[in-house]
Amino acid sequence: MIENTPAPVIKIRDLTKVFHLGGSNDVHALRGVSLDIYPGEMVAIMGPSGSGKSTLMNMIGCLDSPTSGDYYLDGLLVSNLDDDELAVVRNRKIGFIFQKYNLLARATAVENVELPLRYSDDPTNITERAIEMLQLVGLGDRLKHQPNELSGGQQQRVAIARALVNHPAIILADEPTGNLDSVSGQEVMDLLLKLNREKSTTIVLVTHDKDVAKQAQRTIRLFDGKIMEGEQR
Amino acid sequence: MYIRVLKEALTSILSNKMRSFLTVLGIVIGVGAVIGMLSIGAGASDSILGQIESIGTNSIYVMPGGDDEITNPKPLTLTDANALSNRIRAPHILRVTPVMMGQSSFSLGDSRIQTQVFGSYPEYTEITGLEIAEGEFITASDVDTRSSVVVIGPDLAEGLFGRTSGVVGSTVRINNFPYRVVGVAKAQGGNQFNNPDLQAYMPITTMQLRVTRQTIPDQVQYIIIQAQDSQSIDLAISEAQQVLRETHRLTPRQGNDFTLTNQEDILDIANQITNILTIFLAGIAGISLLVGGIGIMNIMxxxxxxxxxxxxxxxxxxxxxxxxxxxxxxxxxxxxxxGGIFGVILGWGLAQIVGTIARNSGTPLIPVVQIEVVLLATVFSTLVGVFFGWYPARQAASLQPVDALRYE
Known part of the structure; x- marks a missing residue:
């Protein structure tokens, strides 16, 4: 792995994040985090609450800007982009999977999957591309269903199709099985593993579930805003 | 692309029908009020202008009193009217009638009606467009001989005789003097405040002698002049002015002690009044549109x-x-x-209802829903939505994704 290593898809150097809560009440959520994630990897980020896990996920997802440090996503320095530039990066490079699926309640499965394409710079054939992704996640027969007509596992699979539809550089999954029972949770995990294995999709999982984390190739543990060393499997 | 945005907005509006309905209610009422008010205003304007035009075409009113500096204006008299009728001195004047007005008590048996009487020359019918349904109007010889004859309106005939036909030749008493009814006027329609069908007409000379009993024997209240045609109104006015200055013996340094008003001037004034009223009403309606906009902002x-x-x-x-x-x-x-579209429908309905009520109570009012007003109100209400939606939309756009995703 040392020789002939491809460039990391995520390259983070000395990232810090300080929240100013007013007065001298500063919270140091990240205290100098550096990490590399390579294409095709499936990495789990773990840590107790308050460890800076969510803050790091927001940084990786380009949802928030760091106080200091550099973040290169797919070779692009994103740590000093403005809001609209970050929106474009999120649209092209990142596929999000949330714990609570975050589907639009009044839209069908296809319309939900179409959503990222509508904000992209190529809004053509979006329905066809959305249907293709739903077929990939095994929901070819649920195209016109609304979220309330789908089970939790199916809803999360719609969300996975939505995350994949723009062919992003990374999939960022925040507790993807947190709202599911163990059977459908495992189905979702199996789908993610299959995508990682067969399509070499880079997946970053944020979880506190050890059983989920151990299915990843490696685990990064956060504690008190720092990465605990030697946690590679 | 934008079609999808529109479709999504529509889905969102329809997903909460009750709230959307209550939200747009303000706009519906606002636009409805604007459309209704403007339509009724336009209808009222048409109605007033129509009534003024029905007074007669090409007519010029001569009123006593002129510029403010005139200290002792001479009254208008039959002599003035006769001088104006002189075709050599005033070739562009076609017809002239002096007019006296007065309240009189009509009685027949037990019926007694207090109403307005006009004293005039026979030319009054041609000048004002008054039509006779039965019998005839007063004649020149009636005026010369101060005959005790009267022409009555159909409502007056109904009130006195209980019928509007077959009353010519009967005798009625006016202020206790007997008069022979020579004609019944055609119904014109009117309202409680101004009903021409209740009026009566008699020779001006008879009126001066019997009804008004004035100190200056041949004084009249005003004179109506009819010009040859609409092109000669200005010429007729200058001729009338010349004639009246001569009969009133005014020196060149003195101003007119009479006022000449033609129908166009009256129309202009009436137009101005109805315009002010319409703007005033629409302004009030506009305020409700504003309140509707604030409602939209609140809900957004x-x-x-x-x-x-x-x-x-x-x-x-x-x-x-x-x-x-x-x-x-x-x-x-x-x-x-x-909201604007429903408001247009509401306003249209409102205008029709007011029009129907007005017609049923005898006022001719046909509301005019102008297409420009409809378009303007629709566009304006949309702009209200954009204006009052701006701040909420900015709030939405400036939300930080991290905070927004975490929001419960």
Whole structure:
């Protein structure tokens, strides 16, 4: 792995994040985090609450800007982009999977999957591309269903199709099985593993579930805003 | 692309029908009031102008009194009227009638009616367009001989005789003097305040002798002149002015002690009054449109708060500020456009109802729903939506995705 290593898809150097809560009440959520994630990897980020896990996920997802440090996503320095530039990066490079699926309640499965394409710079054939992704996640027969007509596992699979539809550089999954029972949770995990294995999709999982984390190739543990060393499997 | 934004906005509006209905109610009432008021105003204006035009075409009114400096204006008299009738001195004047007005008590048996009497020359019918349904109007010889004859309106005939026909030749008493009815006027329609069908007409000379009993024997209240045609109105006015200055023996340094008003002047004044009224009414209606807009802003702010999560998700998936802005502006603009459309329907209905009520109470009023007004109100209500949707849409667009996604 040392020789002939491809460039990391995520390259983070000395990232810090300080929240100013007013007065001298500063919270140091990240205290100098550096990490590399390579294409095709499936990495789990773990840590107790308050460890800076969510803050790091927001940084990786380009949802928030760091106080200091550099973040290169797919070779692009994103740590000093403005809001609209970050929106474009999120649209092209990142596929999000949330714990609570975050589907639009009044839209069908296809319309939900179409959503990222509508904000992209190529809004053509979006329905066809959305249907293709739903077929990939095994929901070819649920195209016109609304979220309330789908089970939790199916809803999360719609969300996975939505995350994949723009062919992003990374999939960022925040507790993807947190709202599911163990059977459908495992189905979702199996789908993610299959995508990682067969399509070499880079997946970053944020979880506190050890059983989920151990299915990843490696685990990064956060504690008190720092990465605990030697946690590679 | 924008079709999808519109479709999404419509879905969102329809997903909460009751709230959307209550939100647009303000706009519906506002636009409805504007349309209704303007339509009724336009109808009223047409009605007033129509009534003024029905007074007679090409007519010029001569009133006593002129410029403010005139200290002792001479009254208008029959001599003035006769001088104006002189075709050599005033070739562009076609017809002239002096007019006296007065209240008189008509009686027949036990019926007694207090009403307005006009004293005039026979030319009064041609000048004012008064039509006779039965019998005839007063004649020149009636005027010369001060005959005790009268022409009565159909409502007056109904009130006295209980019928409007077959009354010519009967005798009625006016202020206890007997008069022979020579004609019945055709119904013109009117209202409680001004009903020409209740009026009566008699020779001006008879009126001066019997009814008004004045100190200056041949004084009249005003004179109506009819010009040859509409092109010669200005010439007729200058001729009338010349004639009256001579009969009133005014020196060149003295101003006129009479006023000449033609129908166009009256129309202009009436137009001005109805315009002011219409603007005033529309202004009040506009305020309700403003209140409707504030209602939209209020609900849009609530909507933004409720959909914080959705906004966060859209931003996470790549929506830029402009995309979110467009989405919420479209929603508020569509909301108020729908309100505007229903408002136009409401306003139209309102105008028809007022028109029907007015007609049933005897006032001729046909509301005029102008297409420009409809378009203007629709566009304006949409702009109200954009204006009042701007602030909520900005709030939505400036939400940070991290905060928005985490919002419960």
């Amino acid at each position: 702010l609530v909507t933004v708060t409720e959909r914080t999560n959705e906004i966060g998700l859209r931003k996470a998936l790549g929506a830029r500020k402009g995309d979110i802005m467009l989405q919420f502006l479209t929603e508020s603009a569509l909301l108020s456009l729908i």
